[in-house]
Amino acid sequence: MRSIIIGTAGHIDHGKSSLVQALTGKDPDRLPEEKRRGITIDLGFADLDLGDVRVGFVDVPGHERFVKNMLAGVHGIDAVALVIAADEGVMPQTREHFDICRLLEVRQGLVVLTKVDLVEDELLSLVRAEAEELVAGSFLEGAPIISASARTGVGLEEFRAALRSIAVDVPTRSTDFVARLPVDRAFTMKGFGPVVTGTLVSGEIAAGDELELLPAGHRVRARGVQVHGTSVPRAQSGQRTAVNLAGADAADIERGMVLAPIGRLRPTQIIDVQLNVLPGAPRAIRTRSRLRVHLGSAEMLGRVRVLNTGGEIQPGKTDFAQIRFEKPVVALHHERFIVRSYSPAETIAGGVVLDPQATKHRGKELTTTIEQLRALSDENRARKLAVFVAASGDQGLRVSDIAARTGWNDEVISQAATKAQETEIVEAEGVFIAKEIFERLALTAVDAVKVHHQLQPLSRGVARETLRERHFTHAAPELFRAVIARLEKDGALVSEKDVVRAPGHAVELSAADTQLREKIAKAYEEAGLEAPLFDQVLDALAVAAAQHAHARKILQLLIDNGTLVRVQGEMFFHSQALERLKKQLRQYAVEHEPERLIDVPKFKDLANVSRKYAIPLLEYFDSERITRRAGDKRIILK
Secondary structure, three states: OEEEEEEEEOOOOOOHHHHHHHHHOOOOOOOHHHHHHOOOOOOEEEEEEOOOEEEEEEEOOOOHHHHHHHHHHHOOOOEEEEEEEOOOOOOHHHHHHHHHHHHOOOOOEEEEEEOHHHOOHHHHHHHHHHHHHHHOOOOOOOOOEEEOOOOOOOOHHHHHHHHHHHHHHOOOOOOOEOOEEEOOEEEEEOOOEEEEEEEOOEOEEEOOOEEEEEOOOEEEEEEEEEEOOEEEOEEEOOOEEEEEEEOOOHHHOOOOOEEEEOOOOOEEEEEEEEEEEOOOOOOOEEOOOEEEEEEOOEEEEEEEEEOOOOOEEOOOOEEEEEEEEEEEEEOOOOOEEEEEEOOOOOEEEEEEEEEOOOOOOOHHHHHHHHHHHHHHOOOOHHHHHHHHHHHOHHHOEEHHHHHHHHOEOHHHHHHHHHHHOOOOEEEEOOEEEEHHHHHHHHHHHHHHHHHHHHHOOOOOOEEHHHHHHHHOOOOOHHHHHHHHHHHHHOOOOEEEOOEEEOOOOOOOOOHHHHHHHHHHHHHHHHHOOOOOOHHHHHHHOOOOHHHHHHHHHHHHHHHHOOOEEEEEOOEEEEHHHHHHHHHHHHHHHHHOOOOOEEEHHHHHHHHOOOHHHHHHHHHHHHHOOOEEEEOOEEEEOO
16 A cells, blocks of 8 residues: 655644544544643644555644744655645744745645635635745645635545545655664553654664664664554555664653664764755854754754855855754755754754765865765765765775765665776775775875885885885775785785785895895804894894994895794794704604693703793794694694
């Protein structure tokens, strides 16, 4: 069955709730104070079964003091019923509610002239003309204008027929987004626990789903799901939905939270937006203004920074801005919102979120920022994804980062990424980065290796970690690996275990350096397993103190080519001495089958070394998997 959500709108006491009750037989006013005072204070809900269409009504309060409650419910509607009392005509809240619907880009609806049993035909004609003038040039121009009376039942059948017609015209909700339910009501049901309700604006929620309540991040499970008061296995986008939650405390749930799949969406406190200031707004929106922002079912306080050079947006104008909230909120790209002034609270603007995970902008970046925001207004998803990736700079974005900004499901992200990779982005082990930035980092790596070879000709290459820390500081590790792999594939660099070098680089020693290298190697070869410290070797070879740093480069060459092995700190051994000791160990193990155990005293005797050398050697053999510690002994491995 097709489902649509209809929101009522209009001035206080114009008969919105009475009309809904007359249509559905259900009183949307549920609070005792509402019944006592005869006005709607908070959101009310009812549903109507038209056979092939199920209509969910969100009945909103009309009093100016409760506009924030109205905004909590109107965000997810498919169409609006603009209610105007025939005995009063268009009133201030009629206009404000209508402005809100236009700013939220509601595209379907109808006008209902209520209480027609209280007026003569002549006055009814005047009110009809006034309604037509109000909606001229808007999405309601040409929409049905129905005369009705909740008391007599006049016009109700015509209203039902109009709702069925609207349901046919309302576009089917996209399936490209993950589940998202902005909470507009939370309560505890005896015997069941916490229940949240709202319009499921996208995706599906099924009983048993693991979800989270944002921005708090509480993990919950959907114990049960209801649509229009009936238990269902699964609720779909566009339906008024109630979810019984397990794992949540009712005291921790409030209006404005968002129920979503775990890990898909993220809270934010800074968003980049496009603002549309109402022509009738009392003043311009200026940088540093404190505003009330209604996003989904949440009302948040924040300060605005207008991104144009003048620092303000005049009434009737549209421009880019950044809003910094006082508390975290959940926002998604292309989500629409309403702005009200801080005091007095009145609707002054609406807007659309462009970058929901924005960062503070510096003045010199504004031109680039505005270009990016303009590009984010494009309908091409691949282009949007490329813009988000480019804005992330060296860090790049993962799929989870893109999902948190857009709410797109994995299939949509994959399709957009594949398209964007044709021209604008590169994927590096699951991290997306702009092609331009990838190429810049690649050139930086090649240049860094070239400079290193020039400054240190005796070095085999740049240590991989040093290259990453110096030139990929803000980049993900995956990006560094991808750049090096790409350069190696292209033949621009060679990666060897722990160093990166140019493909044609070879260490060329002078005669003096060659002689010193041979002397150092001979010194360690003769020392065997009682190797001296390197400084002691240099002193024995009468190497001047000023040349010690240069001599250490030659030492590194000996380590790189495997002649010497660093066992611990400044303790180096000739590789031949270590190989002889390994053979002795294995022979000892054969003689002590099946235990193959050796303790420190026996190892000292076997190697003919003191404890000073024995312990570091045993730890080295442990790391090389020649031995394995077993209590205070070692097992000699095969």
